[in-house]
Amino acid sequence: MRTLAEFRQFRPLTVGRIEAALDADSSSYLLKGPRGCGADELLGAIAQALLGGCGGCGHCWACREVADGEHPDVLWAQGERGKAVAVEELRRVVRFASLAPVQARYRVVIIPDIDTLRLTFPVILKALEEPPTATKWLLSAALIGAELSPVASRCFTVELEAPSDDEIEERFREANVHATAALVRWTRRRLDRVSLFARLTDAERYLSTFQDLPELVRDDARWCMELVHRLTPEDLGNTGDAEEVIQCGLEILIAAHPENADWLRRATRASLSLSRHLPVQLVLAELILRAG
Ligand SMILES: [Zn+2]
Known part of the structure; x- marks a missing residue:
């Protein structure tokens, strides 16, 4: 997982928008960007920035716990392979969001791909509307249809850019894959494709x-x-x-x-x-x- 500072090298505009959003101190944020733009990683980086007290350094105990999915004040709710989060899991999210933080300043609920919650979002709507002051909601979506506007309207929305070819090349390098022009083009600027091709x-x-x-x-x-x-x-x-x-x-x-x-x-x-x-x-x- 990358920190906000690491993201800044290739996407200063996106990180600038996220920092401005955090300054606005909203209780819920929605990252909106094209598929494969790294929204999941950015959600984690924001959780680090909120919880670490270090601004999200990536190295301290809190940052590492967030990256490993082990931080007691962070709940990732994710459906399997693009599927929607189950209703039972959403109820667990609501309960988690209602409690006070154990260790950090905030409790953070992370739900990527909320576009998959078209039918079930009412389960979280009330909790999203009236969160305890120490709870932050971090959501992401590629497309927000009209059905989900009740969720989007309650969030501070941040538009994300797709990664540049340079960033895609860098990711290939990290995965020890020789980044030919064709491979870079075929990713269609999607980070998930970089990992797929590396496999x-x-x-x-x-x-x-x-x-x-x-x-x-x-x-x-x-x-x-x-x-x-x-x-x-x-x-x-x-x-x-x-x-x-x-x-x-x-x-x-x-x-x-x-x-x-x-x-x-x-x-x-x-x-x-x-x-x-x-x-x-x-x-x-x-x-x-x-x-x-
Ligand atoms: Zn840290």
């Missing part, structure tokens, strides 16, 4: 398969069908990763062949939840038909 063996070679699919189909359609079975790499243990890689691969294919963007998009709209191979199979089938 792939030879990410660039693997992902460039998608870019070259039409040529591969023209050269040898049968081999290409074989390829379908290789498109989910064995080293990707979890389904979420595989889905995200295929999604990303199809974006790469579309970007490399904009003349086919319309039908590619139609073909890829097939739900990934049905089968993680299905969109790729549909795209390949269509490519084979077109290659005639």
